[in-house]
Amino acid sequence: MILGRISVQWRRLGLVLTVVCLAWMYGSALLAQSEQVVDVTIKDFRFVTKQSPLRLGFPTVINVRNEDAERHDFSSTMFEGIPTRIEKAGVIVYGRGVGGVYLDAKQSAMIRFDMTRPGRHAFRCSIHPTMSGELLLLSAEAA
Numbered sequence: 001m002i003l004g005r006i007s008v009q010w011r012r013l014g015l016v017l018t019v020v021c022l023a024w025m026y027g028s029a030l031l032a033q034s035e036q037v038v039d040v041t042i043k044d045f046r047f048v049t050k051q052s053p054l055r056l057g058f059p060t061v062i063n064v065r066n067e068d069a070e071r072h073d074f075s076s077t078m079f080e081g082i083p084t085r086i087e088k089a090g091v092i093v094y095g096r097g098v099g100g101v102y103l104d105a106k107q108s109a110m111i112r113f114d115m116t117r118p119g120r121h122a123f124r125c126s127i128h129p130t131m132s133g134e135l136l137l138l139s140a141e142a143a
Contacts, residue, residue, distance in 0.1 A: 035059045036115075038135060040074065040123075042103070043067040047074075047123070047133035054115055054137045062111040062135075066103035071127060074109070075100025078121035078135070085112040100126075 036058050038051040045068065054060060064074045084098040088109035101109045118137045125131035
C-alpha cells in the first residue's frame with residue numbers, strides 16, 4: 001500500500017516536471033519568434049547583413065554595429081511614417097519618421113519597428129555615399 005502511494009506520487013511529479021519543461025521550451029520558442037532580427041555589421045566601409053526572411057506585420061529589430069574606426073550612419077526610408085524606437089548607449093529615442101542613427105567607432109544600436117511595407121528596402125551611410133545595402137520583406141507566408 002505504501003509503495004503504491006509512493007509510485008503514484010513519483011508519477012505525478014514526473015508529469016508535473018514534464019509539463020513544466022514543455023511550457024518552458026515552447027514559451028522560449030514563442031518569445032524567440034515574436035521578433036524578427038536583422039544583424040548589420042559595418043566593417044571596412046561596407047554593410048554586412050545577416051537576416052532570415054522578414055515577414056509583413058511582425059516586430060523587427062535591426063542590430064547595427066560599427067566595427068570601423070570611423071563614424072558611420074545607418075539610414076533608410078523604410079522607417080518613414082512608422083513608429084520607430086532606437087536604443088543606443090543607454091538612450092532611447094521614439095518617433096515617426098526617424099531616419100536612422102549615427103554610430104561612432106565601435107558603437108552599436110538597436111532599431112525596433114514593425115515591418116509594414118513589402119519589398120526591397122535600401123539603407124545607406126549618408127557620410128560615405130558608396131556604402132549601401134538592402135533588406136527584403138516578403139509580403140506572404142510561404143506554404
